[in-house]
Amino acid sequence: LESSQWNNVCSRCQTHPEEVLTWVVRRDANGNVRWKLLPLHAAVIFKAPLSLIGDLLKAHPIAAAQRDDQGLLPLHLAFRHKSNEPVIEKLFSQYPVGVMVKDQRGRFPLDHGKEMTFSAKLVGLYAETFTKCQNTGAQEFPNEAEMKSTYENRLTTMKGAYEARILSLLKSHEETRETMKIQADKDLQRNNEIHMEEIEEMKVQLARSKMAGERAPALEGEIQALSISLGDANRELTALRRLVREQNEQKKLLLEETRNILKDQIAVRDRCNKQQEQLDQAQKLREQLLRTLLQKENGKTTQTSNEICRLSNDSVARAEKLLSKFSLGRSDLAIEEPPRKLATSPYQTQENVQRDSHLLYPADTEDNPSDCGDHGDDISEITESSYVRPFG
Known part of the structure; x- marks a missing residue:
């Protein structure tokens, strides 16, 4: 009722009708009644709808004639809390004598509704009921x-x-x-x-x-011995831990040094590889230059041989021509004179004799210092360009 759950109240009236007749009482510390009321009184106070008021009166019809701790009927409470006129009419019809009932302070129900305004129908119903009760006095209504x-x-x-x-x-x-x-x-x-x-x-x-x-004394001795052993073991453990830390630090240093060495080795290896590549390139260049020089030397040798052969053939032809020319006139003189007289023939100059001797007996490469000097200079130049330049 206090939370205005009217549907739940109606359901509760049907499932537990005995609660409609139950007085709700509050007492003080001395056991005196502070207040009491029925569910009908609470429904009027919390302004329940007409349907719920009807269900409560149907479950407990005489509740309209019951007074609370202050002597108030539900009709008194309806005027005090300004209930709807249909609710007031329902309470009139249920207990008409209530209009003549006074509370503990001697007030009629209408005295609690002085601030309210009523319709002519309600005022007429109240006056009619009040007059009828005055005329009948203590006589009860038929219902x-x-x-x-x-x-x-x-x-x-x-x-x-x-x-x-x-x-x-x-x-x-x-x-x-x-x-x-x-x-x-x-x-x-x-x-x-x-x-x-x-x-x-x-x-x-x-x-x-x-x-x-x-056994406690013996156990205490064993405990003391174990404590001493434990202390020694803890000290050894501490020393071992310190040693392990030092070894770990040394290990870290060694690892760092090893990494640096590996880096240096990698750098040296890269440099060696680079120098090896430069050496290979220089070697290839040297071989190529040597092949070029050999080809040049072979060409010069072939040309010289051809020239010698040509000059030799020319000399032989000239000699045969000279011999055939002077064979008739000086055959005897030529036989008696030594061979050196041929070289001083009046028909052959000194320059021709030297040229012919040079062509007949060509100098070897080792006896020709000028040619060797030229080749030596070329080879030294090649060697310097091959080995000095790649290395800067």
């Missing part, structure tokens, strides 16, 4: 007795249902109690057995503890 009778019958029925439910709960409680008692006995017996076993185990542990107490 009020029926309402009370219905409420009492329903209350009796619900009381019987509650008593039957209470008996069922009591019976179920007794059965549950017996079952729990049997289970508790079983648990107690099992716990006792477990406790006995634990006691036996504790006795065994106590005996072991006693034996351990007797």
Whole structure:
């Protein structure tokens, strides 16, 4: 009701109708009632719709005649909280005598709605109901007795249902109690057995503890010896770790030096490869130049041989011609004179004789210093260009 979930309230009225008759009470620390109200009072306070008010009155018709802790009827609360006129009319029709009921302060329901404005229909209904109640006095309205009778019958029925439910709960409680008692006995017996076993185990542990107490001095000595050994081992371990760190540092230095050496070797190898390539190129160039020189020398030798052959043939032809010319006149003189007289013939000059002798007996290459000098100069020049220039 407080959260205005009206649909849930309607469903709750149908599934749990007994809650409509239940008073909600709040007490102080001394047990005195601070306030009490029915669900109908709360529905009017929280301004529930007309349909919900009707469901609550249908489930509990006499609730319209019940007062809260301040003596207020639901009709008083409807005027105080400015409910809709249909709700007020519903409460009028359900309990008309309520217009004559005063609260604990002596106020009628209309006194709580002085700030409200009402329609002529509601004012006429209120005046008619109030006049009728004044005329009848304490006489009840015809439907009020029926309402009370219905409420009492329903209350009796619900009381019987509650008593039957209470008996069922009591019976179920007794059965549950017996079952729990049997289970508790079983648990107690099992716990006792477990406790006995634990006691036996504790006795065994106590005996072991006693034996351990007797062995404690020897164990303490062993512990001290082990502590000393542990200290020595820790010191050795520390020294080994320091040695390992030093070795690791040396290893790093060696690795760095090895890397530098490898770099230097790679640089030297590259330089050697480069120089080898330059040497190969120089060697190829030298061989090519030598082949060129040899080809030139072979050409010169062939030309010289051809020239010598030609001159030799010319000399032979000239000699034969001279011999045939002077053979008739000087045959005898030529036979008696030594061969050297031929070279000093008046028909042959000194220059021709030297030329013929040179052609007949050509000088060897080793006896010709001029030719060798020229070739030597060429070869030395080739060698210098071959070996000096590639290396800068």
